Amino acid sequence: MSYFLIYWHSAMDIYGKILSTEEQKVILTLCSMVSPEDREFNRYMFRIADFMKLLGVETKTKYTEIPKITRSLMSWVFEIEEDGRLIQMSWLSSAVYEKGSGYVELEFSPRLKPYLLQLKSLFTIKSARKPTIFSGGMNGFSF
Secondary structure, three states: OOEEEEEEEHHHHHHHHHOOHHHHHHHHHHHHOOOOOOOOOOEEEEEHHHHHHHHOOOOOOHHHHHHHHHHHHHHOEEEEEEOOEEEEEEOEEEEEEOOOOOEEEEEEOHHHHHHHOOOOOOEEEEEEEOOOOOOOOOOOOOO
């Protein structure tokens, strides 16, 4: 069984719990692709068919489901109070679908950088089994 670690700022813990199951799987998959040494976010490319398997969607409408989930993540605003500031942000800055390619490209909001990249303190480490999208036989994450 393969495992991976997800690092994020402790301020993010509550927001991971408020998301729907599908939204959590999308965010955790993206977080699992961020290396603790990364200085910038990358754009992450996923095959939609694999991604829908991870989310448990088996219908022919799978190509219309993922845009609904990413739209929700882009419109979902959360707040972090820090150093006398109120920061409002969303999880994703973009989701790009190449029609007919079967792929989606997702990108974290740049405002998440201090909460997901180059963490030195106040972070949470989650250990999870790899999701179906990376290794066969599992549906989703297990902590």
